[in-house]
Amino acid sequence: MCRNIRTLFNFEPPASDAEIRAAAIQFVRKISGTAKPSKANSAVIDQAVAEVEFSVKALLDALVTTAPPKNREDEIAKARARAARRFGTAASGN
Numbered sequence: 001m002c003r004n005i006r007t008l009f010n011f012e013p014p015a016s017d018a019e020i021r022a023a024a025i026q027f028v029r030k031i032s033g034t035a036k037p038s039k040a041n042s043a044v045i046d047q048a049v050a051e052v053e054f055s056v057k058a059l060l061d062a063l064v065t066t067a068p069p070k071n072r073e074d075e076i077a078k079a080r081a082r083a084a085r086r087f088g089t090a091a092s093g094n
Helices: 017-032 039-062 072-087
Strands: none
16 A cells, blocks of 8 residues: 555544545555556546545445544654654654
């Protein structure tokens, strides 16, 4: 899975349409192997993005959990801490 696709479920406020579309675009780009499709493939790529976006919205609407909603800022801080442990900090030159 593409590392740049983020979890969208169980956040307060819920994932926005823009976040869902961005994830769909990244997913389709990853599996198609192209960041910028040719004109010949543009329509089929756009259709795939729309279908993935629709499916993701349906999935997020159908999922249930008893866990409390996550805080976006806390999740960002956790991701930064993981990255710092994995790659080192910019100050260390890594």
